[in-house]
Amino acid sequence: MGNPILDTFFEETEELLESLAEGLESMQGAEFDKETVNSVFRAVHSIKGGAGAFKLNELVSFAHSFETVLDEVRSETLELTPQIMHTLIRSADHLTDLVDAARSGRSMPEDVSAGFLSALQACLGEGKIEAVDAWDNFEFAAVTLDIAPIEEPGAEAEGEAAPAGFSIAFKPHAALYANGHEPALLFAALADLGQMTTTVDLSAVPEWDDLNPTEPYLSWTIALRTDESEIAVQEVFEFVHGLCDLVISPLTDPTPPAKAEPVPEAKAAPAPAPQAAAPTAPAGPSATAEAPKAEAPTMSDRAAAAVAALKKPEKGDDAEAKAPKATLRVDLDRVDRLINAVGELIINQAMIAQRLQDMTSTRDDDLVMHIEDYRLLARDIQEGVMAIRAQPVKSLFQRMSRIVREAADATGKMAELVTSGEGTEVDKTVVERLADPLTHMIRNAVDHGLENREARAASGKPAMGTIKLSASHRSGSVIITVRDDGAGLNRPKILEIAKRKNLVAQDAELSDSEIDQLLFMPGFSTAATVSNLSGRGVGLDVVRNAVTALGGRISISTTPGQGTEFTIMLPLTLAVMDGMVVTVGGQTLVVPITSIIETIRPQPSDLHRIGTDETLLSIRGRMIPVVDVSRALGFPSPEITGSPLLLLVESEGLGECALVVDGVQDQRQVVIKSLESNFGSVPGVSAATVLGDGRIALILDPDAVAGGRSGYHMPNILSNAGRTAYANV
Amino acid sequence: MSLRDTIRIMVVDDMSVSRALITQSLEEIGITKYQTENDAKAALGKIVAAPVHLVLCDMNMPGMNGLELLHALRTNKTTARIGFILITGQPTPELLRIGQELGLNNLIRKPFTTATMKASIERVVGPL
Numbered sequence: 117m118g119n120p121i122l123d124t125f126f127e128e129t130e131e132l133l134e135s136l137a138e139g140l141e142s143m144q145g146a147e148f149d150k151e152t153v154n155s156v157f158r159a160v161h162s163i164k165g166g167a168g169a170f171k172l173n174e175l176v177s178f179a180h181s182f183e184t185v186l187d188e189v190r191s192e193t194l195e196l197t198p199q200i201m202h203t204l205i206r207s208a209d210h211l212t213d214l215v216d217a218a219r220s221g222r223s224m225p226e227d228v229s230a231g232f233l234s235a236l237q238a239c240l241g242e243g244k245i246e247a248v249d250a251w252d253n254f255e256f257a258a259v260t261l262d263i264a265p266i267e268e269p270g271a272e273a274e275g276e277a278a279p280a281g282f283s284i285a286f287k288p289h290a291a292l293y294a295n296g297h298e299p300a301l302l303f304a305a306l307a308d309l310g311q312m313t314t315t316v317d318l319s320a321v322p323e324w325d326d327l328n329p330t331e332p333y334l335s336w337t338i339a340l341r342t343d344e345s346e347i348a349v350q351e352v353f354e355f356v357h358g359l360c361d362l363v364i365s366p367l368t369d370p371t372p373p374a375k376a377e378p379v380p381e382a383k384a385a386p387a388p389a390p391q392a393a394a395p396t397a398p399a400g401p402s403a404t405a406e407a408p409k410a411e412a413p414t415m416s417d418r419a420a421a422a423v424a425a426l427k428k429p430e431k432g433d434d435a436e437a438k439a440p441k442a443t444l445r446v447d448l449d450r451v452d453r454l455i456n457a458v459g460e461l462i463i464n465q466a467m468i469a470q471r472l473q474d475m476t477s478t479r480d481d482d483l484v485m486h487i488e489d490y491r492l493l494a495r496d497i498q499e500g501v502m503a504i505r506a507q508p509v510k511s512l513f514q515r516m517s518r519i520v521r522e523a524a525d526a527t528g529k530m531a532e533l534v535t536s537g538e539g540t541e542v543d544k545t546v547v548e549r550l551a552d553p554l555t556h557m558i559r560n561a562v563d564h565g566l567e568n569r570e571a572r573a574a575s576g577k578p579a580m581g582t583i584k585l586s587a588s589h590r591s592g593s594v595i596i597t598v599r600d601d602g603a604g605l606n607r608p609k610i611l612e613i614a615k616r617k618n619l620v621a622q623d624a625e626l627s628d629s630e631i632d633q634l635l636f637m638p639g640f641s642t643a644a645t646v647s648n649l650s651g652r653g654v655g656l657d658v659v660r661n662a663v664t665a666l667g668g669r670i671s672i673s674t675t676p677g678q679g680t681e682f683t684i685m686l687p688l689t690l691a692v693m694d695g696m697v698v699t700v701g702g703q704t705l706v707v708p709i710t711s712i713i714e715t716i717r718p719q720p721s722d723l724h725r726i727g728t729d730e731t732l733l734s735i736r737g738r739m740i741p742v743v744d745v746s747r748a749l750g751f752p753s754p755e756i757t758g759s760p761l762l763l764l765v766e767s768e769g770l771g772e773c774a775l776v777v778d779g780v781q782d783q784r785q786v787v788i789k790s791l792e793s794n795f796g797s798v799p800g801v802s803a804a805t806v807l808g809d810g811r812i813a814l815i816l817d818p819d820a821v822a823g824g825r826s827g828y829h830m831p832n833i834l835s836n837a838g839r840t841a842y843a844n845v
Numbered sequence: 846m847s848l849r850d851t852i853r854i855m856v857v858d859d860m861s862v863s864r865a866l867i868t869q870s871l872e873e874i875g876i877t878k879y880q881t882e883n884d885a886k887a888a889l890g891k892i893v894a895a896p897v898h899l900v901l902c903d904m905n906m907p908g909m910n911g912l913e914l915l916h917a918l919r920t921n922k923t924t925a926r927i928g929f930i931l932i933t934g935q936p937t938p939e940l941l942r943i944g945q946e947l948g949l950n951n952l953i954r955k956p957f958t959t960a961t962m963k964a965s966i967e968r969v970v971g972p973l
Binding site for chain 1: 906
């Protein structure tokens, strides 16, 4: 577009739409305060204002109608019925569409907008929406300002630039001395600000006989020539505030003005009663009094009251506390360059540490310590940089409530979205790439998860179905769950479909969790008839692929009659991870720590051979399949003998399994370098990294290695078609 | 030195887009001594500390709105006679009336152009 202000408008509008959605959501709740309605109104109003500046007329006219209805709600002339609430929410959705359309330079079909406009109009009953330009003919008699006041503060303001200064009248109270302050020190501080002429007023000093040594008699007039602002001068007197009479005024002419309070003539005056002058007299246009002002404001009570009336009701200071923190918009490329550089820094640190370790002859404890500091610093920097990319999932979750509404409307069900953990922060890319899979899962939950009204009524559930969406951090991962309170998975039906589609062998006996896993098979679709919503030929396998591409896992659990829960587990960041460096078949590999449960070296008697080339590990009363990593990756490898070193890993959907490795070298943070962008996709390998010694190590994908192993588990029960499909996952 | 070189303006608007549009117009007019604030309360503090000649202020803002800022400026002795131009999309009669009572100097209707902004400012401070 080339117009940076327009770009800013769209960015800002996005934020406004978010706060609009948020506000409308809390308006749906039983309790909401007026400030919520105000913020909703303001959001729409601001969008309208900005859109007007860019002549986005479609947006302006819709926002205007929207705003009019909100204004009625705000002023409580319109009761907020569920019907109107619904219209408001759908209007917000439409506004979002209009903004998107405007951004891409499209325009929305007119009948769509017309539909929403008439819905808004219907909210107002007979009330009319005034035309957008209703106020175009406003009359306002501009009030002219005299040049004088303009110039006057100008001169003064300019004075800050040109050497000018202040006249300071300073008269200490007895308390000033009693508190241990010393005028000479204050003057010294003042002298630091500029050139100073001090005149002491001795007129108040009484005759010797009358002198009370505890009473202050002296006062000073100081002419200070300085470039500093009045604030700087006031700061000097900060600690004696209230302990003296202080008048600071701009220095107007070379002679120190006799503005200082006339010190009472003689007599053993005790500490003077506080004079009328405030301790800090403003430097404002006090010297401009000669400029007569015709339009000196007449502040009638009525006006004041009107202002109070115009003032939107506020909860008070809480509203301010919620004011957004200052933020900085940064080009994403710059952040990514920084992240990349930090990744290199980490690798570099690892290299130096490695070299140092190799130099066993020269032990330098200091150097070792410094290298350790370097490591911690590098990690701190990295965490800080990662935090820049982290975003709360809130915006993502907010979009989902719209999906639920639309899905519910399309299926004739009633559904609401309940979210929790919106503040959970995830890498920006994850948030973006999760939008589609999550949308799909939410639609699925409404479409397939929730029962229809009759079924819900029959099982005694409330008509309103609930979709729960939550996010949380758990041990270095982000957990996102989607849960519905529907009927749960219909396993017999799933199995039947899978058999009909030839995804499993006709005589296969599958456990419950195996049946659940079938949902993720390519080519599987549960809806008996393709619904107009989720059954678009896109199955959960696509969701799973998207999640896997992000280095995450997805799992499913269901309780018949109570609902189904999908859990997505994602790494916090896509740039680094903690990994265990292992050796397999002479190669160095990295296994993600998140998937490792434990490392064990079992007794030979705990390994059981099954058939020709299968091995099971007996551990704590369970049997776990053993996978030879080197064989899975195609390295030449001897038979498993004796007691190999095993990594017990949790694999997606397939439960635990044990990976055979030759040795464990280290556990460290590695920087993930994508293989796909530089080389190509390699089965069983998710990415690569550069180790401290400069060697490249592949990062193992335990799920792929475990899932792709021959024999024991899934593949056994899959028909050939299913096996092929599965291997392609 | 013409007025446009010396005049000091404070722009108050909670929306960065509006601030950008206003300052863009100001620069086109040739006014360079402006500062911006996104919050009326903060602006009030700044104006009290270092007075300006003219305030260009949005009406609809969270916390303190435009007229409230005007009220606050007018009731403070040192800032009472600062020029104040309100920028609003909806100059309702009610708003105009209150503005007049508070000694509002002028009003700019949104959306504005550089030309209308210049005209509005000139009607208050004279030819730039």
